[in-house]
Amino acid sequence: xxxxxxxxxxxxxxIADEVKYIDKYFDNIHIDIEDGVAVGGISFGMKMAKGIxxxxxxxxxxxxxxxxxxxxxxxxxxTCNCDVTFIQVSHLKDPLAVIDRFKKxxxxxxxxxxxxxLVRPERNELIRVCDNILVNTxxxxxxxxxxxxxxxxxALELAEDERKKIxxxxxxxxxxxxxxxxxxxxxxxxxxxxxxxxxxxxxxxxQRKEVENVR
Numbered sequence: 001x002x003x004x005x006x007x008x009x010x011x012x013x014x015i016a017d018e019v020k021y022i023d024k025y026f027d028n029i030h031i032d033i034e035d036g037v038a039v040g041g042i043s044f045g046m047k048m049a050k051g052i053x054x055x056x057x058x059x060x061x062x063x064x065x066x067x068x069x070x071x072x073x074x075x076x077x078x079t080c081n082c083d084v085t086f087i088q089v090s091h092l093k094d095p096l097a098v099i100d101r102f103k104k105x106x107x108x109x110x111x112x113x114x115x116x117x118l119v120r121p122e123r124n125e126l127i128r129v130c131d132n133i134l135v136n137t138x139x140x141x142x143x144x145x146x147x148x149x150x151x152x153x154x155a156l157e158l159a160e161d162e163r164k165k166i167x168x169x170x171x172x173x174x175x176x177x178x179x180x181x182x183x184x185x186x187x188x189x190x191x192x193x194x195x196x197x198x199x200x201x202x203x204x205x206x207q208r209k210e211v212e213n214v215r
Contacts, residue, residue, distance in 0.1 A: 003188055004189050005028070007032075085107050086109075130164075134189070
């Protein structure tokens, strides 16, 4: 299982240095776009996202649209050239239509599924039409961000389909990583678990093990 640092948890006053850190030790970067409506938090706007994508040399860049109206961001998403753009669908009335619009525009589109999505009638079709699926292992409404074992189980079940790349995101700890690192889950998005102690994160997660001079 790979680790993709979520730069939303980085030091935004030194964002270029944080991008270099991610590129050097992880080669995989995740950008959350939160508008404060679809979810409670506010992270980056598209101007910052474009800047991050412009300077990052990581071989895999992903974006997560946690916004009220994803189609309002489509033109900007196209300029970022991310490898996958995940769309939060829990609040959308017609998520399949939104995903279809992104795909037809040439965006490699993934779906973000949370606990609320497990019972929606389109769930299986959303899984069918997307090769990349980001499973929230915490609930959007939970301010304490408690890890949800049932969503981990759901991710593991999805990962049995080798045609799909399954990602998990939400309060992923080192214990979580140890438990799942040899599973079929493709990647875990980790924020505070990386940036709270960057040198420790390199020791724990980085395959290159270049621990010197970590700042």
